[in-house]
Amino acid sequence: MILPPAMLGMLGGGQLGRYFVIAAHELGYKVTVLDPDANSPAGRIADVHLCSAYDDAAALASMAETCAAITTEFENVPAATLDFLAQTRTVRPSASAVAIAQHRVLEKQFVRDAGLPVAxxxxxxxxxxxxxxxxxxxxxxxxxxxxxxxxxxxxxxxxxxxxxxxxxxxxxxxxxxxxMLSLDAEVSVVLARDADGHIVTFPVVENSHLNGILDVSIAPARISDVLKAKAQALATQLAQKLAYEGVLAVEFFISEGKLLVNEMAPRPHNSGHYTIDACVTNQFEQQVRALTGLPLGDARQHSAAVMVNILGDIWQDGEPAWSKATAHTALKLHLYGKHEARPGRKMGHFTTLAADRDSAHNQALIARSELGIG
The missing domain is CATH 3.30.1490.20 (ATP-grasp fold, A domain)
Structure with a gap:
């Protein structure tokens, strides 16, 4: 077990890395971020920002010397980087698991060979x-x-x-x-698995996309309890087959009432952002816990929630109308601090909370329209 105030390492400086830094700081850890972007959202709030390429020898040597454990916020970190760091430090998830998730052929074949359903x-x-x-x-x-x-x-x-x-x-x-199947719905499961094989799953989330980018996530998903349990069981099976350590997201298609694994992400996931405001433990704290060997947190959802992505498109006429969004008292606005808004770029998200799913969904659709999303 690695306890605070140890230094943790994060490969990647985007919004997922930023929330990891926040969660780690709240638990009393320090964080070093390695990211080549001087304006990276995570690097700007980290204790140390190594502004270097992911294969920079000096930066990796520094991280190996100062960090007790290291993780990643995206799957395209070079495998050689993970292998090098794992020689002397705890690295979760493993390079082998990330290598499968970062290559669609290996991923599809692994899922199929593990006995899970795929298209x-x-x-x-x-x-x-x-x-x-x-x-x-x-x-x-x-x-x-x-x-x-x-x-x-x-x-x-x-x-x-x-x-x-x-x-x-x-x-x-x-x-x-x-x-390309006829789809009833798309859902995802975010889970955490620790080094001892204990697994905690978050509630199943229902997702809809716009132009290939996640638009809205509804938690809990509007599917049967039987399908929810099946999705969590399949995600658990996949994590076990991978001998995975860390936070893993598994996306599913539902076609003709049947679940099919679409893809996985070896990290926290956009569809899990609702956990920041709606769960006892959010996916980023869970990532810190899995990395450091702390007991995994309670993933129970205490409020119905709907998450809406905010893309750079809505900055085309100037700063968006934040006063309209913040007028909703049960809406939680999250902006990532990115220095430039571009069409299709994830600049933030908001989550609406309510006692029931329909109320949360209605409020989200109203706020989404007021901000000019979609």
Whole structure:
């Protein structure tokens, strides 16, 4: 067990890293952030900001010397960085788990081989791997194997010709071609697993997306208790198969009443932001606890909640109308402190709280409209 006031390390300086720093500080820890952006939201509030690349030898040596344990806020940290730090320090999650989550082919194959349900897919290494029109995979989504997020590196394709064009557009890098199913809903489960294998799951969240980016998350999800329990069980099974240590998010499709694993994230997740205001322990405190060996916190939800993402698009006519959002007394506004607003960039979020889900949802939709979101 690593106790305060030890120094913890965070690879990545975005909003997820920022909330980790906040949670760690509240528990009495200090934090070093490694991020190449001098204006990174996490770096600006950390005790130490190493403004260097993720493979910078001097920065990694400094982190290895000063940090008792190290984690990450995003999955595209070089595996060699995690391996180097793990030689002398506690690193959670492991490089092997992150390597699977950062590569869609490895991820899909791991989930399938673990016995969990996934949508039909094909691995595309060359144009010759693209299935014919009669394969049963079309319509489909072509996704690059690495560095795709928030709808980037993805293309909807109706047939083999469209798939070939998209594959060429993606530079003929390895892709996954996944059958595009008719969806009843999309949900996610955020959980934490400690080094002893204990797992705590947060309530299942229902998600909707706009232009490939998460728009609204409703907690608890508007699905049956049977499906909620099944989703938590499948996420738990996946964490156990990975021998995972840390916070893990698992996204699911629900198609024709059946759950299918879509993808996983080896870190806290956008759809888990509601836990900051609506749960006894939020996902970032849970990340600190799993990293340091503290007992995992109570994940119980005490208020119905709806989270809405705030993207840079609403700054196009100047500063948004925050007075309208803050007029809602049960709305919690979170701005990430990013120095530049750009279309599609996550600049913040808000969460509405209520005694029941419908009331929270109605308030969220009103505030979303007042801010000009969507």
């Amino acid at each position: 039909p897919f094909a691995v595309i290494n060359t144009a010759q791997d693209l299935p014919a029109d009669d394969s049963g995979l079309y319509p489909a989504i072509l996704k690059v194997a690495r560095f795709g997020y928030d709808g980037k590196g993805q293309a909807r394709v109706a047939d083999a010709a469209a798939a070939a064009a998209a594959f060429e557009q993606f530079g003929m890098q390895t892709c996954v071609l996944e059958n």
